Amino acid sequence: MNKSSNQLIDYTIYLGDCALILGQRNAEWCAHGPILEQDIAITNITLDLIGQSRNFYQYAAQLINAVENKNATEDSLAYLRMERDFKNLLICELPNGDWAQTVLRQFFFSTFQQLLFEKLKDSPDEHLSAIAVKSIKEINYHIKWSGEWVIRLGDGTEESHNRMISAVNNLWMYTGEFFIAADYENSDLILLKNKWLDKVKDIFDEATLTVPENVFMQTGGKTGNHTEYLGFVLSEMQSLQRTYPGAEW
Amino acid sequence: MSLHDFEKSFQNKIDNEIKIEPKDWMPEAYRKTNLRQISQHAHSEIVGMLPEGNWISRAPSLKRKVILIAKVQDEAGHGLYLYAAAETLGMSREQMIDDLNSGKAKYSSIFNYPTLSWADMGAVGWLVDGAAILNQVMLCRTSYGPYARAMVRICKEESFHQRQGFESLLVLSKGTKEQRDMCQDAINRWWWPSLMMFGPKDSESTNSDQSMKWKIKRKTNDELRQSFIDMIAEQIKLLGMTLPDPNLKWNENRKHYDFGEINWEEFWSVVKGNGPCNKQRLVARNKAHDEGAWVRAAAIAYAEKRKNKLKIKAA
Numbered sequence: 001m002n003k004s005s006n007q008l009i010d011y012t013i014y015l016g017d018c019a020l021i022l023g024q025r026n027a028e029w030c031a032h033g034p035i036l037e038q039d040i041a042i043t044n045i046t047l048d049l050i051g052q053s054r055n056f057y058q059y060a061a062q063l064i065n066a067v068e069n070k071n072a073t074e075d076s077l078a079y080l081r082m083e084r085d086f087k088n089l090l091i092c093e094l095p096n097g098d099w100a101q102t103v104l105r106q107f108f109f110s111t112f113q114q115l116l117f118e119k120l121k122d123s124p125d126e127h128l129s130a131i132a133v134k135s136i137k138e139i140n141y142h143i144k145w146s147g148e149w150v151i152r153l154g155d156g157t158e159e160s161h162n163r164m165i166s167a168v169n170n171l172w173m174y175t176g177e178f179f180i181a182a183d184y185e186n187s188d189l190i191l192l193k194n195k196w197l198d199k200v201k202d203i204f205d206e207a208t209l210t211v212p213e214n215v216f217m218q219t220g221g222k223t224g225n226h227t228e229y230l231g232f233v234l235s236e237m238q239s240l241q242r243t244y245p246g247a248e249w
Numbered sequence: 250m251s252l253h254d255f256e257k258s259f260q261n262k263i264d265n266e267i268k269i270e271p272k273d274w275m276p277e278a279y280r281k282t283n284l285r286q287i288s289q290h291a292h293s294e295i296v297g298m299l300p301e302g303n304w305i306s307r308a309p310s311l312k313r314k315v316i317l318i319a320k321v322q323d324e325a326g327h328g329l330y331l332y333a334a335a336e337t338l339g340m341s342r343e344q345m346i347d348d349l350n351s352g353k354a355k356y357s358s359i360f361n362y363p364t365l366s367w368a369d370m371g372a373v374g375w376l377v378d379g380a381a382i383l384n385q386v387m388l389c390r391t392s393y394g395p396y397a398r399a400m401v402r403i404c405k406e407e408s409f410h411q412r413q414g415f416e417s418l419l420v421l422s423k424g425t426k427e428q429r430d431m432c433q434d435a436i437n438r439w440w441w442p443s444l445m446m447f448g449p450k451d452s453e454s455t456n457s458d459q460s461m462k463w464k465i466k467r468k469t470n471d472e473l474r475q476s477f478i479d480m481i482a483e484q485i486k487l488l489g490m491t492l493p494d495p496n497l498k499w500n501e502n503r504k505h506y507d508f509g510e511i512n513w514e515e516f517w518s519v520v521k522g523n524g525p526c527n528k529q530r531l532v533a534r535n536k537a538h539d540e541g542a543w544v545r546a547a548a549i550a551y552a553e554k555r556k557n558k559l560k561i562k563a564a
Binding site for chain 2: 024155
């Protein structure tokens, strides 16, 4: 396998892992949301994210099977890899926290994802481009929904404002990783940073929140150096596949 | 018109299959019965999200995970339509949810049983949704308009869930020995509680006669239960599994399956709150509600602020 096809596989898996792990986390809200309508809304986003992960994994499996004699599938990629193999951003695997943290994370992630996919749309790789085109429609809604919640909670009650501040303090250190390119990514990723920050500042202004400064940024997800949380997410998610190897479901 | 005339014209409408609408005159007992039934039905959808939600994080393939999440989400949607239908009878959704959380209002007892294996997702879809559908198909023609219309939408989705549940069991039934055992075990555990979903025997049911006369119900508990048994006793043959009832047997004279005695003691015990999960279900509902209180308060506060801002702008 040459370096570039390896990089393409890693990159595709990275995109799939981010969507799956965030989807898996958001799914924890299903049946436990603060309002029935919002339970439905976050579950919609979850379905979109898991759908995106399936598209990326199916393509990655196709690439893997073309260069190696393997039977990779979307499920072998989701269910039979270990923590160190997962490449998702750290922010995706963090516990949901409260509703403030959940919507803020979604807003940070979706805003980044949109900028990334707008570029991916023009990729010479037809598969990635097609997945990006399809996903952007979903992501635009995710940004609208989560951005509105950030504003509503930031500018809601004193309690919701304070909870938003805690959420910002908890999550900000995980946003630097978005723009630091792993060796399977293009180095011009950094160019997205200012656009991302502009969008965040716009919403934060309306939400009466401030962007933190001089925060040390955590990294590692893209290269498989995760938080301690991911192991538990995976052991729960993968339990049936691990217990009954080779079974069809 | 005298009260008697109102009642006569009301019953006339029902006899002529004209739907009763929210603003129409109706006897207080009709309003109360519908409100109780629709809100219970809404609560059942909401509490019913919990036992299935229990397996979302562990669904064994991405396809199954997506199907399960979409199903639980459908139930939330059903809850919404039904709360909206119940609200037309004069009680707010907030009040209904308070009644659920305090334990005052009931929901279907079936959701007080635990989901212990992945096969339960199939068994719940096939048996529990299957039983619910028979009731709901009948309710598409119920006399109260908003309830009947909500049911039409719900039935379409429910029959899809039932097929998905059956298909999921079919895969297990053709799988490894462990999967087949898992499948049989789930059927064994869900069969009797599913039969109890139709409620007490007609001879023991207190509300049945009036509900039939008002066409809130059109079939009795026992009639619906028998149709369910006849349907499932045939479908299970395709799975190569068995139903846990030694007395289940085709009766050529009746043209129906005979079946064994339901454990009514268990039925009443679960209704009274002693099922394996009654406590956990209410704790989960209360937790979601209480922890969401600040979110709802913030949404209201923000909407108020926004309204004021717009007013100032307009002025």
